[in-house]
Amino acid sequence: MAHLLGAEALHLEVPTKTVFDSVTLGVAEGDRIGIVGRNGDGKSSLLMMLAGRREPDGGQVTVRGGTTVGVLDQADVFADGETVGSAIVGDLPEHEWAGDPRIREVIAGLVGDLDWDAPLDGLSGGQRRxxxxxxxxxxxxxxLFLDEPTNHLDVEGISWLAAHLKRRWPKGQGALLVVTHDRWFLDEVCETTWEVHDRIVEPFEGGYAAYILQRVERDRQAAAIEQKRQNLARKELAWLRRGAPARTSKPKFRIDAANELIADVPEIRDRVSLQSMAVQRLGKEVVNLLDAGVAYDGRTILEDVEWRLAPGERTGILGVNGAGKSTLLGLISGEVQPTSGSVKRGKTVQVATLTQRLDELEEHLNEPVRVVIGRLRTSFTVGSGSKAQELTPGQMLERMGFTSAQLSTPVKDLSGGQKRRLQLLLILLEQPNVLILDEPTNDLDTDMLAAMEDLLDSWPGTLIVVSHDRYFLERVTDQQYAILDRRLRHLPGGVDEYLRLRAAEDRAREQAGAAGGAAGAGGSAAREAGSAGAAGPAAAPGLSGAERRAAEKELSAVERKMERLQSDAAKARDGLAALDQSDYALLNAEMVKITALEDEVAALEDRWLELSEQLG
Structure with missing residues (x-):
């Protein structure tokens, strides 16, 4: 592959530390590179040095003659008075940009819903992005150099961007370098991963999943080498104390294949134990939304929402910006009152919300972290049953990536990611039994996201998550719902099903002639193309008469069986409240039965979805 640009012996320093020391690397035609690492280790600095936006303190960056470079940094800067249209195409005549298929696709996929002549000063952060x-x-x-391109984008926007970048250049041409904390995006787009750590850049083959496997293996080898060194040191010490050394064989470390590497790793969550503990903490009734609706100033936000939250339920909420996600969370927390229907809460329910703001920290900005934590609980229980573990607030802080030195740092001097982690910890130390997370991944790097996920794995309660981070959403929740056309809809097929439904909405809108204006003319088609690229192949071609009748018959049978199993599961859940809550063995046995019923329902829902797609 032809060389495009390279860096030789890069050196970079900031007032408090050396960021890079003698880093040498290259970028060739066809490279699709994701850059990961802890916040503050230099990911954005590396990207900007390679892009020519920042001068290194030592070394040099060389670019092949004639190579064109495009850069997206984290700050969306525009000239005063610019409109959507002038910012994107400048002074280019309409017949020129409208005649370019790539430009039409980009405009339709990203800004097809915006007013072409709207001033940028009046747009939201997501719209400006x-x-x-x-x-x-x-x-x-x-x-292309992209620094956090998914910031402020919703699930659809991220899916469209991934599909666009995958088909932007023919195979073996062009190059992409992207810094992002969105792990689904990394896996979808990147074929190489660079990890920035300890003043170096370490390359790994593959996207995020492949990188994690290789990093675990690297860490295992390093641990084995360190153990071997310590063993040799102990033997040397024994020889010095006892005399002549004994001849000993050296242990041999064998590199396991990836499947052997994770073969003994248990399920990420002990669902039975967590649900049993949630029933003890919450009882039978959590929060029930009964035909609930909300309207403001004559505009309906939500209507006919029927949702009974269960103890231990872990649900992700999807929807476009403005669909009503925050209103739905407000109904659950009690901050929003329904204008129709009703909301009922259990007597023991304690709801806590991790908001997009940092309200919980406002009163503590001038206090050191240790003082803030010291006012709260002296211990925190993670896990359940025999795996339960008592941790001090200091141990919890360490688990969330804080060092002992940072305990004396005033809250106002913490980074955005540190404030976010402290905010979550303050909420968890209050011991709520219903936790709402509204865009919790903001300002967190991939390692800290993994630490948050690990902490939530052992949290026994009902969890509701709103996030545009697809990886996080699918990782910490067991099911997903979407707000579509002001109603709450279950998504048996998860995020992929949501993207298909949104693409179908766009097709229906296009067929109804709702799209208009030069900027939006190709919007639905382009968005549909992007969604299709991310969501998979189209539905199967038409069925014959006999095949259609057979499918309809099976669909009817599946629906009846689903209803029966759902009813059995609901009765079993209701029966939990009548059991002896101290009899953990009995509770666990009942939860095993309920889980088996729910797993069977989930399998039937998948089949129902397949049949529905076949029948159109």
Missing amino acids: RVALARLLVGDYDV
Whole structure:
């Protein structure tokens, strides 16, 4: 592959530390590189040095002659008075940009819903981000540098961007370097991963999943080497104390294959124990939304929402910006009152919300972290049953990535990611039994996201998550719902099903002639193309008469069986409240039965979805 750009012996320092020391690397045609690492280790600095936006303190960056470079940084900067259209295509005549298929696709996929003549000063952060992305992607570049491109984008926008980047250049051409904490995006787009750590850049083959497997193996080898060194040191010490050394054989470390590496790793969550503990803490009734609706100033936000939250339920909520997700969370927490229907809460329910703001920290900004934590509980229980473990607040802070030195740091001097982690810890130390997370992944790097996920794995309660981070959403929840057309809809097929439903909405809108204006003319088609690229192949072709009748018959049978099993599961859950709550063996046995019923329902839902797609 042809060389595009390279870096030789890069050295970079900031006032408090050396960021890079003698880093040498290269980028070739066809490279799709994801850059990961802890916040503050230099990911963005590396990207900007390679892009020519920042001068290194030593070494040099060379670019092949004629190579064009496009850069998206974290700040969306526009000239005063610019509109959506002028920011994206500048002074280019309409007949020129409208005649370019790539420009039409980018405009439709990212800003098709925006007013072409709207001033940028009046747009939200997410809308400005989409305009900045569109401004970059309409250009023809050999290399793209993207710094956190998924910030402020919803699930659909991220899916469209991934599909666009995968087909932007022919195979073996162009190059992409991206810094992002979105692990689904890394896996979907990147074929190489660079980990920035300890003043070096370490390459790994493959996307995020492959990188994690290789990193675990690297850490295992390092641990084995360290253990071997310590063993040799102990033997040397024994020889010095006892005299002549004994001849000993050296242990041999064998590198296991990836499947052997994770073969003994248990399930990420002990669902039975967690649900049993949740029943003890919450009882039978948690929060029931009964035909609930909310309307403001004559505009309906939600209507006919029927949702009975169960003890230990872990649910992700999807929906476009403005669909009513925050209103739904407000109904659950009690901050929003329904204008129709009702909301009922159990007597023992204690709801806590991790908001997108940092309200919990406002009163503590001038206090050191240890003082803030010291006012709260002296211990925190993680896990359940025989795996339960008591941790002090200090141990919890360490688990969330804080060092002992940072305990004396005033809250106001913490980084955005540190404040986010402290905010979550303050909420968890209050011991709520219903936890709402509203965009919890903001400002966190991949390692800290993994630490948060690990902590939530042992949290016994009902969990509701709203997030545009697809990886996080699917990792910490067991099911997903979406707000579509003001109603709450279950998604047996998860995020992929949501993307298909949104694409279908766009097709229906296009067929109804709702799309209009030059910028939106190809919007539905392009968005549909992007969604299809992420969501999979289209539905099967038409069925014959006999095949259709057989499918309809099976669909009816599946629906009847699903209803019966759901009824059995609901009765079994209701019966838990009547059992002796101290008899853990009996509770666990009942939860095993309930879980088996729910697993069977989930399998039937998948089959129901397949049949529905076949029948159109």
